[in-house]
Structure formats: C-alpha cells, structure tokens
Amino acid sequence: MGRKARKIEKLRRKVNKLRHRLAELRAAHSAAKPAVSPLAPADGFPDLPVIGGVRFAAGAAGVRYSGRDDVMLAELVPGTQIAGTFTRSATRAAPVLDCQEKLQLDADGGAAIVVNSGNANAFTGDNGRQAVSEISRAVAELLGASENRVFTSSTGVIGEPLPFERITAKLADLKADLDPAGIPGAARAIMTTDTFPKGAGTIFDIDGQPVAIAGIAKGSGMIAPDMATMLVYIFTDAAIARSDLQNVVTRLTDRTFNCITVDSDTSTSDTLLICATGASGVNIGSARSRSGRAFEEALSKVMLDLAQQVVRDGEGATKFLEITVTGAQSDTDARKAAMAIANSPLVKTAVAGEDPNWGRVVMAVGKSGAAADRDRLSIRFGDIQVAEKGWVSPSYREELGAAYMKNQDLILGVDLGVGDGVATVWTCDLTHRYIEINADYRS
Amino acid sequence: MGRKARKIEKLRRKVNKLRHRLAELRAAHSAAKPAVSPLAPADGFPDLPVIGGVRFAAGAAGVRYSGRDDVMLAELVPGTQIAGTFTRSATRAAPVLDCQEKLQLDADGGAAIVVNSGNANAFTGDNGRQAVSEISRAVAELLGASENRVFTSSTGVIGEPLPFERITAKLADLKADLDPAGIPGAARAIMTTDTFPKGAGTIFDIDGQPVAIAGIAKGSGMIAPDMATMLVYIFTDAAIARSDLQNVVTRLTDRTFNCITVDSDTSTSDTLLICATGASGVNIGSARSRSGRAFEEALSKVMLDLAQQVVRDGEGATKFLEITVTGAQSDTDARKAAMAIANSPLVKTAVAGEDPNWGRVVMAVGKSGAAADRDRLSIRFGDIQVAEKGWVSPSYREELGAAYMKNQDLILGVDLGVGDGVATVWTCDLTHRYIEINADYRS
Numbered sequence: 001m002g003r004k005a006r007k008i009e010k011l012r013r014k015v016n017k018l019r020h021r022l023a024e025l026r027a028a029h030s031a032a033k034p035a036v037s038p039l040a041p042a043d044g045f046p047d048l049p050v051i052g053g054v055r056f057a058a059g060a061a062g063v064r065y066s067g068r069d070d071v072m073l074a075e076l077v078p079g080t081q082i083a084g085t086f087t088r089s090a091t092r093a094a095p096v097l098d099c100q101e102k103l104q105l106d107a108d109g110g111a112a113i114v115v116n117s118g119n120a121n122a123f124t125g126d127n128g129r130q131a132v133s134e135i136s137r138a139v140a141e142l143l144g145a146s147e148n149r150v151f152t153s154s155t156g157v158i159g160e161p162l163p164f165e166r167i168t169a170k171l172a173d174l175k176a177d178l179d180p181a182g183i184p185g186a187a188r189a190i191m192t193t194d195t196f197p198k199g200a201g202t203i204f205d206i207d208g209q210p211v212a213i214a215g216i217a218k219g220s221g222m223i224a225p226d227m228a229t230m231l232v233y234i235f236t237d238a239a240i241a242r243s244d245l246q247n248v249v250t251r252l253t254d255r256t257f258n259c260i261t262v263d264s265d266t267s268t269s270d271t272l273l274i275c276a277t278g279a280s281g282v283n284i285g286s287a288r289s290r291s292g293r294a295f296e297e298a299l300s301k302v303m304l305d306l307a308q309q310v311v312r313d314g315e316g317a318t319k320f321l322e323i324t325v326t327g328a329q330s331d332t333d334a335r336k337a338a339m340a341i342a343n344s345p346l347v348k349t350a351v352a353g354e355d356p357n358w359g360r361v362v363m364a365v366g367k368s369g370a371a372a373d374r375d376r377l378s379i380r381f382g383d384i385q386v387a388e389k390g391w392v393s394p395s396y397r398e399e400l401g402a403a404y405m406k407n408q409d410l411i412l413g414v415d416l417g418v419g420d421g422v423a424t425v426w427t428c429d430l431t432h433r434y435i436e437i438n439a440d441y442r443s
Numbered sequence: 444m445g446r447k448a449r450k451i452e453k454l455r456r457k458v459n460k461l462r463h464r465l466a467e468l469r470a471a472h473s474a475a476k477p478a479v480s481p482l483a484p485a486d487g488f489p490d491l492p493v494i495g496g497v498r499f500a501a502g503a504a505g506v507r508y509s510g511r512d513d514v515m516l517a518e519l520v521p522g523t524q525i526a527g528t529f530t531r532s533a534t535r536a537a538p539v540l541d542c543q544e545k546l547q548l549d550a551d552g553g554a555a556i557v558v559n560s561g562n563a564n565a566f567t568g569d570n571g572r573q574a575v576s577e578i579s580r581a582v583a584e585l586l587g588a589s590e591n592r593v594f595t596s597s598t599g600v601i602g603e604p605l606p607f608e609r610i611t612a613k614l615a616d617l618k619a620d621l622d623p624a625g626i627p628g629a630a631r632a633i634m635t636t637d638t639f640p641k642g643a644g645t646i647f648d649i650d651g652q653p654v655a656i657a658g659i660a661k662g663s664g665m666i667a668p669d670m671a672t673m674l675v676y677i678f679t680d681a682a683i684a685r686s687d688l689q690n691v692v693t694r695l696t697d698r699t700f701n702c703i704t705v706d707s708d709t710s711t712s713d714t715l716l717i718c719a720t721g722a723s724g725v726n727i728g729s730a731r732s733r734s735g736r737a738f739e740e741a742l743s744k745v746m747l748d749l750a751q752q753v754v755r756d757g758e759g760a761t762k763f764l765e766i767t768v769t770g771a772q773s774d775t776d777a778r779k780a781a782m783a784i785a786n787s788p789l790v791k792t793a794v795a796g797e798d799p800n801w802g803r804v805v806m807a808v809g810k811s812g813a814a815a816d817r818d819r820l821s822i823r824f825g826d827i828q829v830a831e832k833g834w835v836s837p838s839y840r841e842e843l844g845a846a847y848m849k850n851q852d853l854i855l856g857v858d859l860g861v862g863d864g865v866a867t868v869w870t871c872d873l874t875h876r877y878i879e880i881n882a883d884y885r886s
Contacts, residue, residue, distance in 0.1 A: 091809030091817045123805045123817065125834030158802025159835055268809050345788070345873075346881055353882030359601025362566045366534030366711050374534045374566065391568030392602055430788075432875050438789055439796030439874075 037220075039312035039320050039408065039428070040196040045184050048201035049212035051235040053077040053277025056182030057174040058189035061166045064118030064156060069189035071167055073174040074233065075143055076111040080277045082151070083246035085253040087270030094121050094128030095152045096271055098136070102148050111149035112139050113233060113273060114167070115190050117218070121154035121162040122268045131164035138168040142175055153231050153271045155218065156192055183235075187216040190231055193437060194220045194313050200305035204298040206291045209282045211238045213298055217306040220262065220313040230310050232257065232272040234302065238295060239278035244286050248296050249274050251287075256303040259335075259425040261342045262314035274299075311426045316433030319351050321426065323412045325370075328421030333370035335423035337416065340368030348430035351410065356401025358386045365414060376417030381410070480663075482755035482763050482851065482871070483639040488627050491644035492655035494678040496520040496720025499625030500617040501632035504609045507561030507599060512632035514610055516617040517676065518586055519554040523720045525594070526689035528696040530713030537564050537571030538595045539714055541579070550591035555582050556676060556716060557595045557610070558633050560661070564597035564605040565711045574607035581611040585618055596674050596714045598661065599635050626678075630659035633674055636880060637663045637756050643748035647741040649734045652725045654681045656741055660749040663705065663756040673753050675700065675715040677745065681738060682721035687729050691739050692717050694730075699746040702778075702868040704785045705757035717742075754869045759876030762794050764869065766855045768813075771864030776813035778866035780859065783811030791873035794853065799844025801829045808857060819860030824853070 054076050058069040076082075084103055086096050114135055121128050136150040154162055187197035201214035219230025234249075253272060276284075284295045312320055323341050328334035341347055344364040350357035358379050365372050375390035381404045385393045404410070497519050501512040519525075527546055529539050557578055564571050579593040597605055630640035644657035662673025677692075696715060719727075727738045755763055766784050771777035784790055787807040793800035801822050808815050818833035824847045828836045847853070 087809075089806070089809030090811075090813070090815040091805050091820065120802075123802060123820075123830070123833060123835075125818070125832065127834070158805060159830065268806055345877070349878050349881035352878065355882065359563075359566060362534050362601060363532070363711055366530075366532030368533075370533070372533040375568070377534065377566075387566070387602065389568065390566060391570070392566075430878065432878055434788070435792050435795065435873065435875055435878065438792035439798065 036195045037313045037317055039317055041309070045187065045197050046199050046201065048183055048199050048214040049203050050180050051212055051214050051277060052237045052279025053080060054235050054275065055178035055180050056186045057177035057179065058182065058185035059170050059174050059177065061116065061170040063116050063163060063166055069185060070118050071114065071116045071170055071174070072186035072189040073139070073171070073178070074113040074186065074235070075178055076113075076275050077277055077279065078109050080111050080275050081240060081242040081245050082111060082273060082275050083242060083249050084271065084273045085250055086272070087267060089268045089270070091123065091268050093154065093269045094124065094132050095154050096269055098129070098132045099151050099153070099271060099273070102151060105148045107146045107148035109149060110143055110145040111151070111275070112143055112145055113151045113153070113275070114139055115153045115155070115231060115233075116162070116167055117190050117192050118156040119154055119160055119162045120156050120158050120269050122158040124159065124161050127161045131162040134164045135167055138171055142171050151273055153269065155190065155231055155269055158268065183214060183216060190216070190218040192218065193315060194218050196313060198306055198309040198313065200302045200309070202298050202302055204294060206282050206284070206294055209280065211280050211282050211295070211298070212236065213302050215302050215306050217310055219310040220315050230257070230267070230270060232306060234272070234274040234299070236274070236276050236299070237278065237280035238276050238282055238284045239280070240276045240284040240295065244284065244292065245274060245276055248287060248292070248299060252296065252300050252303050256300065256307040259423070260307045260311045261339065261425065261427050262311060262317070308426055311428050314428035315437045316431040316435070317428030318408075318431055319429040320409045321351060321412060321428060322410070322424060323414070323427065324422070324424045325414045325416065326422050327415040327417045327419060328423070329371040329419040330421040331423055332421070334416070334421040335425070337365050337368045337370040337372070337414065338423045338425040340364045341412070341414065342425050342427035345430055348427070351405070352429035352431045354402070354405040356381060356386070356398065356405050358401070361412065361414060362387070365416070370416065371418055372416050373418055378415045378417065380413035381405070479638045480756045480760055482760055484752070488630065488640050489642050489644065491626055491642050491657040492646050493623050494655055494657050494720060495680045495722025496523060497678045497718065498621035498623050499629040500620035500622065501625065501628035502613050502617050502620065504559065504613040506559050506606060506609055512628065513561050514557065514559045514613055514617070515629035515632040516582070516614070516621070517556040517629065517678070518621055519556075519718050520720055520722065521552045523554050523718050524683060524685040524688050525554060525716060525718050526685060526692050527714065527716045528693055529715070530710060532711045532713070534566065534711050536597065536712045537567065537575050538597050539712055541572070541575045542594050542596070542714060542716070545591050545594060548591045550589045552592060553586055553588040554592035554718070555586055555588055555594070556718070557582055557593065558674060558676070559597050559605070559610055560633050560635050561599040562597055562603055562605045563599050563601050563712050565601040567602065567604050570604045574605040577607045578610055581614055585614050594716055596712065598633065598674055598712055601711065626657060626659060633659070633661040635661065636758060637661050639756060641749055641752040641756065643745045643752070645741050645745055647737060649725050649727070649737055652723065654723050654725050654738070654741070655679060656745050658745050658749050660753055662753045663758050673700070673710070673713060675749060677715070677717040677742070679717070679719050679742075680721065680723035681719050681725055681727045682723070683719045683727040683738065687727065687735065688717060688719055690730060691735070691742060695739065695743050695746050699743065699750040702866070703750045703754045704782065704868065704870050705754060705760070751869055754871050757871035758880045759874040759878070760871030761851075761874055762872040763852045764794055764855060764871060765853070765867060766857070766870065767865070767867045768857045768859065769865050770858040770860045770862060771866070772814040772862040773864040774866055775864070777859070777864040778868070780808050780811045780813040780815070780857065781866045781868040783807045783813075784855070784857065785868050785870035788873055791870070794848070795872035795874045797845070797848040799824060799829070799841065799848050801844070804855065804857060805830070808859070813859065814861055815859050816861055821858045821860065823856035824848070
C-alpha cells in the first residue's frame with residue numbers, strides 16, 4: 001500500500017470514528033435536533049388569515065416527545081362542511097379508516113379535529129380502534145358535538161399502542177386555550193421529523209366579498225403520491241355544499257399533493273381534511289360556476305404551496321426540483337415518466353452532487369413504462385438545451401450544466417416528442433442526511 | 444448554544460472537512476478505489492469449469508479507464524446456439540437493440556461476443572449504431588465469422604460517443620491472447636463500479652456424461668428488475684436447440700435476475716447472453732424432458748448465484764437481504780409486495796442502521812398495490828415472529844429484533860394471509876457509501 005493509500009485509510013477510519021462520536025452526542029443531547037432545512041421559507045411561518053368559525057389549541061401531552069407540543073385541537077362551528085382525501089395504502093392506520101367512515105355519515109352540529117404527533121396509531125390491532133374511539137368520545141363530550149363529527153389523526157412511530165389517555169387528559173386544557181388565531185401553534189404541534197412548520201393561506205374576492213382560506217401541513221419523509229404522505233388541514237369561511245367541497249379537493253389533490261415525492265415511500269396515515277365553516281356568508285357554487293372557479297383557483301394555490309413546502313422539508317433535502325414532462329402520449333404517461341425521474345435514486349444523488357448527469361434522466365424515462373422514443377427525447381436544465389433527438393445537444397457544454405446545477409431550485413424539462421401529454425411534479429435530492437435521519441429514527 | 448451543541452457543531456465541521464479531503468485524495472490517486480464489498484465471497488473468484496468451444500481474451504483499450512483491462516472478447520465455435528434476455532427500457536442502448544435484432548436472424552458459423560466497460564454507448568444517436576457496426580465488422584473479419592454473429596455490449600457512462608476505434612485497434616492483440624481458461628480476465632474487464640468480479644459455474648451429469656456451465660456478470664448500481672440491470676454471459680458445452688435455450692433462459696431470468704434490486708433504477712444496457720457450444724456432445728431436450736429438467740436446474744443455480752453476487756456488490760451494500768412474501772392473492776401480488784419492500788428507501792436505511800423497524804415493512808406492503816389485509820399480516824425476521832394479526836407479536840421483544848439485525852445476511856418473511864401466492868427477491872441496504880458513489884460518479 002502506498003503512502004497516499006495509507007493516508008486515505010487513516011482518514012477514513014478517523015471520519016468513521018468522528019461519525020460515530022457525532023451520533024452518540026446527538027443521541028445524548030436534545031440540542032442535536034436537525035437544523036432547519038436549507039430550503040425552508042426565508043420569512044418563517046406565514047401570517048395566515050383568521051378563519052371565522054374555527055378555533056385552535058395546542059399542548060404538550062407527552063405522547064412520545066418531551067418539551068414540546070404534540071397535540072392540537074381544532075373546534076368547528078355547527079354547519080361546517082368537511083371533506084377529505086386519504087392514503088390509498090392497504091395498511092391504513094386506524095384514524096384514517098375512522099375518518100373515512102365518518103365522512104360517509106350525515107351527522108351535523110359542531111365538529112372537531114384532534115391530531116397528535118409522536119405515535120401514528122398504525123398497525124396497532126384492536127387497540128388502534130379503541131384509542132380512536134376513546135379520543136373521539138372524550139372530545140365529543142367536552143365540546144358537545146357528535147362523536148361522528150370528531151376526526152382524529154396520528155403521526156409518528158408505527159406499531160406501538162397510542163397512549164390515548166395522555167391525550168384525553170389534556171383535552172380540558174386544550175379547550176380552555178382555544179383561540180381563533182391559534183393556527184401557528186397547531187402547525188408546530190403536528191410536526192415529526194419536519195424542520196419547520198408549514199402554513200399557507202389566501203384571501204380572495206367573490207362579488208366584492210372576501211373569502212379566506214388557511215391551511216397547515218406536516219410531512220418530510222415517507223412522501224410519495226397516493227397521496228403525498230402527510231397530514232394537511234385546510235380551513236375556509238366559504239359556504240359550500242359538502243359534495244362540491246369533496247369534488248374540488250379530490251381534483252386538486254391529484255394536481256398538488258399527489259404530484260410530490262421525497263422518497264417514493266407512502267405512509268399509512270396520509271390525511272387531508274378541508275373544513276368550510278360558512279362564516280363569511282359567501283356561497284360557493286359548483287365547479288362550473290364563477291364562484292366555484294374562483295374558489296378552486298384560490299384553494300389550488302394554497303394546496304400547491306403546502307405541497308411544495310413538504311418537499312422543501314424533505315428529509316435531508318438541499319435542492320428543490322421541479323420536473324415537467326411534455327410531449328407524452330397522454331397525461332398519465334407524462335406523470336409516469338416525471339415520477340420515475342423524481343423517484344430515481346440515481347437522479348436524486350446526481351442532483352445532490354450538482355452533477356448534470358442527464359444520462360440518468362434518460363435511464364429513468366426508459367424504465368418508467370411511458371411510451372418513449374429514444375431518438376425524439378429532448379432534455380432541458382432550466383433554459384439550457386442539454387439533449388435532443390437521441391443525443392447530446394450540439395450547443396450543450398458540460399460547464400453550462402454544471403453551473404446550472406449549483407442553483408438551489410432546479411427546473412428539469414423533458415419532452416418525449418410522441419404526443420401532447422403533460423405533467424409537473426416536485427421532489428428534492430437524496431443526501432447523506434436522509435440516511436442519517438432514517439438509519440436511526442427509532443433509536 | 445450549549446457546550447455540547449458547540450462541540451457537535453465543531454465535530455460536524457471537522458467531519459465535513461475530512462470528507463472533503465478524502466474526496467480530493469481519492470480523485471488524485473488511483474489507489475483510492477472503493478474497497479471490496481464486505482459482502483463479497485470470502486474465497487474470491489471461483490474456479491469455473493472450462494467450456495469446450497469457447498475462448499476468452501481481455502485487454503486494456505483505454506476506452507475510459509486507464510491502467511486496467513476494459514474490453515473482453517469471447518470466440519465461439521461454429522454451431523453455437525445463442526439466446527438472450529434484455530432490458531425492457533424504452534431508451535435501450537444501441538448494442539442492446541443490435542443484439543436483439545441479430546438474435547432474430549438465422550446466421551450460422553462461428554460467433555463472438557465483445558464487451559467494453561467505461562462507456563455504455565447509450566443515447567449516442569447515429570454514432571451509437573455506427574460504433575456497434577464498426578466493432579462487429581472488425582471482429583467478423585478478424586475471426587472469419589458473419590457480422591450477424593458478433594454480439595456487443597457496452598457499460599459505463601451514458602451519452603458520450605464510444606471511441607470504437609480504440610476497441611478495434613485492440614482486436615488483433617485480443618485474438619492472439621484467446622484462451623479457453625481466460626474467463627476470469629473477462630469477468631474483470633467488464634467491471635465498472637463493481638468491487639469484485641462475478642462468476643459462477645457447475646458441472647452436472649446427463650446419463651453419466653458431464654455437461655458444464657460457466658457464467659460471468661457485472662453490475663452493482665442501476666439494478667432493478669425488467670431485467671436486473673447488468674451484463675451476464677453464460678457458456679455451456681451442452682447441445683441444445685436455440686428455441687429451447689431461449690425458453691429456459693427467459694423462464695429463469697424471471698426467477699433470478701428479475702428478482703433482484705439494488706436501487707430500483709433500471710439500466711438501458713441490461714444484457715444476458717447464453718451460448719451453448721455443443722462441445723460436450725450431450726443433447727438437451729425440451730423443458731419437459733429429463734435432460735431438459737436437469738439442464739434447467741443446473742442453469743438456475745448458476746443464474747441465481749450470479750444474480751445474488753450482483754446484489755452482494757450493490758453500491759455501498761453492507762447487508763444482504765432475502766425477502767420472501769407468502770400468502771398473497773397471486774404470485775404477481777407476492778412479487779409486488781416483495782419488490783416494494785426491497786425498493787423502499789425507508790426499509791433499506793433501517794436495515795443499514797440495524798433497526799428492526801417492521802413498521803416500515805407494513806408501510807411498504809401497504810403501498811405496493813398487492814391485496815393485503817392489515818389484520819392478517821404477519822412478519823418474521825429470520826425465525827423471530829415480529830408481528831401477527833395486525834399487531835406486534837406477543838412473544839416479540841425489541842432486543843430480539845435488534846440482535847438479529849446485526850447479522851450480515853438477513854431473511855425477512857412476510858405472510859399476507861389472503862391466498863397462496865409466493866415470491867422471493869433479494870436486495871441490499873442503502874448506505875452513505877451509495878450516495879458517495881453516485882453523487883460523483885462522473886466527475
């Protein structure tokens with residue numbers, strides 16, 4: 001072994017020792033929490049509009065974490081219309097199944113949402129159902145609502161029984177703290193490996209009358225479509241029929257939360273609930289009406305904003321990547337190709353390494369199952385034409401691509417050249433930090 | 444910031460500095476090649492049987508690498524029957540398309556296989572076809588074979604023109620070096636990010652007459668089914684009709700190379716060629732005959748051995764994982780679930796971290812699309828019953844799982860409890876080293 005090789009061996013051992021020491025220190029000391037994602041919004045949690053008809057509270061029930069809030073309660077006025085979309089996992093958690101059942105019922109009166117972090121109440125057998133029902137009953141009693149109007153979510157570790165009594169013991173305190181402006185605390189209480197709380201909102205006009213929407217989300221790992229793995233709660237003071245609300249949220253989920261991926265893994269707890277209190281007195285018609293279109297446009301912005309925040313908080317993310325596939329045989333094919341690129345570990349590591357490795361994009365398109373013709377494929381990084389007609393573009397130089405890859409936000413364009421199908425998806429890169437986070441999440 | 448937090452910051456900076464220094468040294472010095480995979484066979488490259496009717500040579504053409512062999516030539520006697528299976532990527536490389544076309548033709552006489560590493564000749568437009576045809580013509584001329592009986596493969600970087608003249612310039616030397624025992628050199632010449640050469644062979648008996656099979660493979664990243672991303676060349680002295688050879692290799696590919704995955708990415712160059720020289724004089728009948736069954740069984744072992752070696756050389760692998768799903772509604776469903784587990788970044792990082800995180804296995808089953816009932820699912824790590832009937836097993840203790848995960852070779856059993864479908868797949872863990880390798884493969 002040469003001198004340099006020995007030096008490398010020595011350094012390698014040193015690095016390993018340091019890594020080990022670092023992991024020990026991290027485990028020993030709570031100050032070693034992950035730093036905020038470099039892709040977090042620069043101006044922190046946004047000023048969200050206050051939504052008439054809903055009040056929030058957050059508190060520390062000690063479900064798993066200590067020293068932080070881990071449960072949130074939202075109380076909704078009678079008449080609130082509620083709709084939702086959920087994970088399509090075959091091993092859905094107890095709270096998800098419970099929400100789905102309750103949304104089929106025709107209960108009315110007040111309503112509530114209770115969410116805890118730290119424990120997902122997933123794969124917990126009969127205990128799972130029991131925990132949901134105990135929490136629902138306690139909340140219903142406390143707020144004078146029907147049990148069928150209490151929706152719960154849980155996020156965190158899978159397979160451990162949820163200590164629901166810690167949550168029910170906290171409910172009276174939460175009720176006392178209910179506050180129309182309490183949404184930022186709620187956003188924080190539902191975080192798990194998230195490094196920043198996620199919120200988005202808007203106020204728009206219908207015939208000169210303001211309507212407000214405010215939403216919060218959590219999620220940073222186990223993010224993949226079907227639907228994007230996360231919890232999302234959106235509130236609006238619009239008055240809208242439940243079926244219209246369900247239709248618009250289903251349609252928009254497909255274009256927002258189902259178009260993001262961090263790691264291709266889909267959680268068993270994905271939940272999106274949208275609650276329309278009607279407090280603004282503004283009636284929203286069906287999707288085809290002018291008010292329906294205005295509502296859909298405003299809601300779309302809020303949902304896309306929240307979805308992109310989840311990607312920006314992707315575990316270990318250092319780059320935000322928008323991928324648009326055009327010229328596919330169908331929109332479905334375009335989405336297949338875009339998701340194959342977004343989920344490819346080789347593409348994601350290339351992005352992490354700031355390597356303009358467009359060959360891996362070709363590979364991902366090839367394996368996606370989308371109809372493609374190698375010799376019609378073209379690829380752009382931002383405005384740079386990288387490849388066209390089955391080969392590297394004559395105008396492309398590696399330095400151009402390498403310089404572009406230094407950006408934090410990247411746009412990748414792929415044209416398949418075989419039709420009119422289009423899709424856009426969002427993802428992040430795959431870094432050492434992802435592995436650090438996920439190789440010892442439980443310990 | 445506390446004292447410990449400052450210490451961690453300091454250590455983190457130190458590690459980063461060391462990592463950077465390590466990367467620099469690596470780039471500067473060729474001795475810094477990745478160490479051999481910890482999962483490599485302990486006894487090195489196996490003693491393969493010499494196959495009558497085929498001779499091998501390897502040499503350094505300088506396609507991309509320097510100081511190592513990067514091209515191999517196999518010369519096959521007239522009458523050799525050749526069959527193959529290939530990547531199903533829509534963006535297949537020029538050599539793959541060329542092999543597929545040639546296998547449809549009825550040429551006879553001698554045959555040859557030429558393989559280079561360092562450049563995949565993929566996504567290289569018209570130049571790609573031209574390079575294949577120049578190499579084929581030169582080999583045909585040199586060996587007095589038909590151009591239609593010369594099969595080429597290329598593996599390495601995508602999108603750069605293959606400097607085929609460096610290969611053709613080397614052909615005369617290769618011819619002079621042809622050797623019936625030259626297969627180990629051939630196995631080394633086709634390596635890219637592989638850390639060890641892969642070979643497997645067997646000698647079996649038909650009516651007291653020995654028949655030999657020997658095969659080599661390369662591949663360690665971009666490994667996923669459809670088919671497992673790699674190059675594989677298998678030689679046998681059996682005499683067998685081409686259609687029978689094609690049938691058996693198609694069937695076995697589905698149970699071996701299509702059941703492994705390293706990173707879910709599928710290459711554009713996957714190629715498996717099998718060549719039956721007939722030199723043993725032993726005739727193999729159809730799949731239903733006794734000789735056909737014996738041949739299939741022997742070939743199956745060789746193919747599975749090679750496939751598992753590829754997984755054991757998975758980029759950054761430190762654990763070898765066999766995943767068997769039983770009780771599925773169909774074999775297809777069982778395979779879907781097994782592959783979803785095998786490809787899940789969260790499962791793979793848990794394995795890397797020796798974390799018995801069976802919740803992530805539940806998650807992967809849930810997202811797989813296979814029919815599953817949460818409350819019938821059971822999970823075993825080796826012989827340890829971890830979960831059953833939708834919850835953690837009463838006999839399970841975390842220490843048992845944690846101790847089991849320390850093993851280098853792991854067996855994960857999942858029973859879906861809804862039918863008789865079965866599948867087994869093989870994969871490795873996802874580690875920092877994978878990211879190191881792939882975040883700067885090209886630079």
